[in-house]
Amino acid sequence: MAKKLMKGCEAIGEAAIKAGCKLFFGYPITPQNEIPEYMAHRLPQVGGTFVQAESEVAASNMIYGAAGSGERVFTSSSSPGISLMQEGISYIAGSELPVVIVNIMRAGPGLGGILPSQSDYFQATKGGGHGDYRLLVLAPWSVQEAADLMQDAFDLADYYRNPVMVLGDGLIGQMMEPVEFKAERTPCKPLPPKAWVATGCSGDRPTNIINSLFLDPEVLERHNQKLKAKYDLMVRDEVRCASYGTDRPYEVLVVAYGTVARVCSTALDDLREDGVGAALFRPITLFPFPYAELRAAAENARAVLVVELSTGQMIEDVRLALEGSRPIHFLGRQGGMLISPEAVSERVSAISAGLPEEVRHG
Template structure:
């Protein structure tokens, strides 16, 4: 199949349609606007429905309704918009409804700016809404990976009856790269006998709800959700190990930042410094076991992020105190450079005895 040159936001939208998305509800915000624009133009051609809601809060509750009917549904936004959707996301997770949520993140806090950032790591992986719930979070590093993960996300959401987040940033949304829409392995999805599709007089009505006033019933529900999340942690972890063998230091980085890290690794290699990379593809579940594969030649770990340091908490947990953990980051829309990363590596290795 021939490759097509596309902008990231449009490629993700096209992948969603190919992944079976039939409903999109959203609200404009930079730097993800090309995604809903593409959906507005193209989704109806695939028999779907696009609605620009009156607000982010309205959009996520429309997602709740469509997901409750068993339809494949998606919304997208950027950081402050995702913040406004958090209550609805908690409702959707609590009601065990499948959907896909795209966050093309930008600098913060508050309204911040419109340049790329990764400062929504806590928001995506910890859940900004109330209660004990988890979101499956993918962090693509290339547009091809963004396309593949978006198409698969609908199957994963349906399989686990859980929201799936595609966590990108302004670079993923705005850059152009050649991509192809490949046929991906399909999962066997359980029948959606829970959906509110009308009884037709043949069954009792399905009730979709996240309210449980009996504390014993709510605890039972939370225990069952935890069992599902444990299964996701067992089956859905994804990561890349890069140039790990005989590394003196291992960098942990994800998304577009990991691409910059690879350039830094190449430059350091020319100076005789061997550095490896652990790249989480799933931010949740986080690839804890990848850290068990770190060779004994390693002297330290370095978390490199486009934030003031959020993933570093997971790196420290996964590290289990085995190596010193350092941090290098840029924030507010400032992007790390290979030279800056390489200099930090040299400082760390120069100080390690």
């Protein structure tokens, strides 16, 4: 299929439809309103259903109900709305339902602002809602990758019976880029039949019950361990990451995800012209985090620079990956302020020239 110029939010919506998703439940919040608007317009054209929920709390429970019926379903929101969805997300993880959740992050905490941010990394990767669960988190850096990951997200959700989050920021949602959808797409995982759905029982099988209530502690512990085994499989099989400039010698390894990694890649090109050796490591899955891959890439560097639109969240996973083997520096902006390629270049040059201090967190 020919390339088409699309806004990130629209590409995400179209990708969901291409992945066979006919159901959307959501609530308006800036900066992702183009997703529900696109779905409201497009879903009736393909025989699907769009429902504007009364709140994000309700939306997250509507996708629970729809997923329990075995149909592909997704919702989208932005940071404060995702906070409200944590109830449903926890129940969905506990009940092992496949849903896709898009978070187009804006700056917080509280009502915060409406401009791009990466300050929901902890919430996305370390839990967010109550209980011992994980989301599989995908972080695109371009509109094309957002469209591709969105389609994979449905396959991963179905395969693992687990919520998958596509974590973008206001930039990915709002910018326009060429997107190409493949005419024939092969699912990225095998898709087992959904024998567990609650869609009526004729008496030929025990009733199917979608549930996360286990009052017997031994039974709940077994359930927790079953979930853990699933997350372990994700860690083993689903890590995705990308590197840029690692094929040439480098002194500084820059670590960034999402659109910030795009900014950093521009900086790398400038640095290369100035003769400063730097490379970029970009996690694409934030859970599972590419610990081993990052550790290997950092072995060739003298120091590591983490760049985030937050006061430092992913840096904690970078620390876990490196286990003190390299000095780690941090460059961050907050509140919806962006990081320029020049700021990245300047910091990398300073580190390369022997900037003494590491920035400590936590």
